[in-house]
Amino acid sequence: MTSTPQQPLGSGLGPATTAAEAVAGLDLTGRTVIVTGGASGLGVETVRALRGAGAAVVVPARDTARAAGTLGGIGGVTVLPMDLADPASVDAFADRFLAGGTPLHALVNSAGIMAAPLTRDADGHESHFATNHLGHFRLTLRLWPALLRAEGARVVSVSSWGHRRSGIVWDDPDYAGRPYDPMDAxxxxxxxxxxxxxxxxxxxxxxxxxxxxxxxxxxxxxxARHQDAASLRRMGVVDEDGTPVIDPSRNLKTPEQGAATSVWCAVSPRLDGLGGVYCENCDIAPLVPEGAERADGPGPAFGVLPYAVDPASARRLWEMSERMTGVSLD
Incomplete structure (x- = not known):
């Protein structure tokens, strides 16, 4: 099988599509999905949509009592303990899931942190890289037997348009010797x-x-807990009163709309036989050059920058992540 072109399919969905609409008409009965970050923000709406279509959903969480309370209104969600920043905790969760023998049809890696002050995990890795990437790398590889058992599985990584802030700084990904910038991290x-x-x-x-x-x-x-109101206003995501700005045409969305692409990537039949691509607005995103401006207004063009989908860099990151975590598929 060859790689999938990084170009839109014409899915018929769009920026205003909700998670519920992304799964409309699908029966996910018999499928199991794990959603990290499933008890907060977009993760809650991802879980709600998947459960509504009949999937069995497992949510790993640091605070299981709080997560169970948040998800109690959805019903039928299994909450298990796990801390992405703690390798032993990730291993314990994976071992527990694998012991059940359940096939894993989709893993939605939705948990993350943003703009946090400089902190490090137990291995000395910068917290954004450790939590958002290395923790999910470890979890995915540890759950690989369950993904294989599904005989057709998807791993969905919730990234961001923010990838344009920085490529991988190969000689210092952990900010050991360069000035720390939380948004670049x-x-x-x-x-x-x-x-x-x-x-x-x-x-x-x-x-x-x-x-x-x-x-x-x-x-x-x-x-956005680490950003103050002034920063959010400068970003244009809240108005002067602090109310979130909703304008899907500019990718400013409700949580229900924000979860739609995660759900679409996890279960849409339109993506059967495809993969290795970056998506937005319930479609494969276009590849855009660095510095490209939007055609319909001010600001950078939406889409994915070439360095983020470069196969050689992807292989290099995988090998570096193996060294950092001590985990591999071999």
């Missing part, structure tokens, strides 16, 4: 999410495991 981790999907798809497609990355849109959720 976030951007680097979001680029890593896309590159991970590219290489995962190359390695997994012959076994039926496909990889996707996506930009959900700009949505004010608890992800």
């Amino acid at each position: 976030y951007g680097q981790s979001k680029t890593a999410n896309v590159l991970f999907a590219v290489e995962l798809d190359r390695r997994g497609r012959s076994s039926g495991v496909r990889g996707f990355a996506l930009h959900p849109g700009s949505i004010v959720t608890p992800l």
Whole structure:
């Protein structure tokens, strides 16, 4: 199987599509999906849509009591303990899931942090890179037997348009010797999410495991906890009163709209046999050159930058991640 072109399919859906609309008409009974970050922000709406279509959903969470309370109104969701920043916790969750023998039809890696102050995990890795990328890398590889068992599975990485803030700084991904910028650190981790999907798809497609990355849109959720009101106003995502701005044409979305592309990537039949691409607005996104401006207004063009889908960089990141985590598929 060859790689999928990074160009729109013409899915018929769009920026205003909701997660419920993305699964409309699908019966997911008998499918199991794990959603990291499933008890917060977009993750909640991702879980709601998947459960509404009949999927069995497992949500790993640091605070299981709080997660169960948040998801209690949805019903039928299994909440299990896991901390993405703690390798032992990730391993324990994976071992517990694998012991059940359940096939894993989709893994939606939705958890993340943004614009956090400089902190490090127990291994000394910068927190955005450790949580947003390395934690999900470890989890995915540890769950690989369950993905294979599904005989057709997808791994969905929730990235961001913020990937344009930074490529991978290969000689210092952990900010050991360069000045720390929280949004650049976030951007680097979001680029890593896309590159991970590219290489995962190359390695997994012959076994039926496909990889996707996506930009959900700009949505004010608890992800923005480290940014003050003035910063959010400058970004244009809230108005002068602090109310979220909703304008799907500019990728400013409700949580229900923001979760749509995650759900679409996880289960849409339109993506059967495809993979290794970055998506937005429930379609494969276009490839855009650095510095490209929008045709319909001011600001950078939407889409994915070439460095985030470069196959050689994807392979390099995978090998670096193996060294950093000590985990591999071999």
